[in-house]
Amino acid sequence: MTRHETFEFDPNGALLRTHLPLPGQSGKVRDVYDLGEHLLIVSTDRISAFDWILPNGIPNKGSILTAMSRFWFDYLQVPHHLISCDVPQQVIDLGIDPAVLQSRIMVVRKAQVVPFECVIRGFIEGSGWAEYQQNGAICGIPLPAGLQQCDRLPEPIFTPATKAETGHDENVSSATMASAIGEERTELLRRLSLQVYTAAADHAASRGILIADTKFEWGVVGDDVILIDEVLTPDSSRFWPKSSYEPGHSQPSFDKQFVREWLSQTSWDRNSPPPTLPADVVRRTGEKYQEALDILT
Template sequence: MGSESAVVSTALNYPRRQGKVRDVYDLGTSLLIVSTDRISAFDWILPGGIPRKGVVLTQISRFWFERLQVEHHLLSTDLPADLDVTGEQRAELADRVMVTKKAQVVPYECVVRGFLEGSGWLEYQQTGKVCGVPLPAGLRQCDRLPEPIFTPATKAEAGHDENVSFETMAADIGLELATELREKSLDVYRQGAQWAESKGIIIADTKFEWGWSDDRLILIDEVLTPDSSRFWPADSYTPGRSQLSFDKQFVREWLMESDWDRNSPPPALPPEVIAQTSQKYESVYSLLTSRQLPQPG
């Protein structure tokens, strides 16, 4: 992965909106979601990118959408034959696109936590709860929770998503919808976590996005990727400390150890961090799927 150049932007002849990682094009009756090689941390998009990271994200999502028992938005991972692109663009986009249904997005991140880490661990130390969910006393950092918990967050246009309680979410969107989102999110997490653990990977937590399509609630965006989840190698898991990870926590830790103040544009990642991050993303794909990542050309 590391020897190729990163795809950090795309410019197709269709209406586009850009997220931190994805370029989303409106094809009329469907969307074309392009996973670029951009990488974000601490609400900043880092300069450069991680070569083929977008291919990993797309192919992991494809694997899960095909495997999970849930209605979802994915129609195809092939570029439409009639897409208005050049041959060079078609080659650049190969293996990193999803053609999806359009959906009206539910304005909440549906976070599920099976282990105690990140903002959940910080909140637990202060209150004994995570997003209003009481937890047993005496839990350690990265302990497995007695049961996975649903901890929604508001979707921020800029800056941090804000963790909220289930009750706050229900007051906003209605108890029936909030309950359905909680049940569906917990079910998908359990399906994914069980499969991953059989492959030697712990999915500590993850976030899902849902949307309405033809009056049905469907899973949208990416699913159970290293960008939306914490992936830990099971063979080195030891509660009471931070874990080794297959996700972009490696990049976050390098940034935290640098002298970057998080208020000014972030520094470029050194080549060795880019190469190691590439390797982490590719290895989690191979472990989860028992497949090799599609190669260019």
């Protein structure tokens, strides 16, 4: 299989898709392949917004996400699924160019995925802000009256969400999660998620970044619960510069902000395939991802 057949790139060199001769499936950003005993996760340079995968990518984004996840897996004192970031010999033996995959892959343990996103919010923004404006609570957790957009919460809160195959995840209460997977496991995941968020938020704050919120995915291996998927990246978290933080309005962030803002200014209706991102938006978005990696690690 040739490099051209195995890997799809956009004109700027962003890796959009992989076609390895292995059983696999694709998500919004990652291509996941079955290696038998383990899984191979390939982080591409795809970028999504408003529930659409955009036609062009952000060069090197997948490598940045992998490096950041690898940093956090090493830093956090919690069991996780990462085994190696080296291209396995099993893949090289298929005649695939390892240089394309190097720096953007994770070989991980297989796990039974918990069917809920474990979201921790330290600040109020996004869907949580919208929900609070409607009923003064998030996921059934009542909050003090008079909070402003992006205010720091009195303490971080656990607000689970369903894992949607397409479209938006849906915020649910802990009781809903407990009815599906049991009260004991829900409480364990709440405690673990808060523990991981607190450790990460303390580190990030010492480097000048506020982690406003983040979502964790957990898996079960035997009797063990382990942290899986990506962790604490700009794709799964809101990172705000601490120096310019000011509640009462939206904050600048180290993520897809340039992408969302540009798309919002176009005539795109969000019901048809999205337009191609201009070079300037691609460049500035890539710079923000790289800046977050450099600051945090």
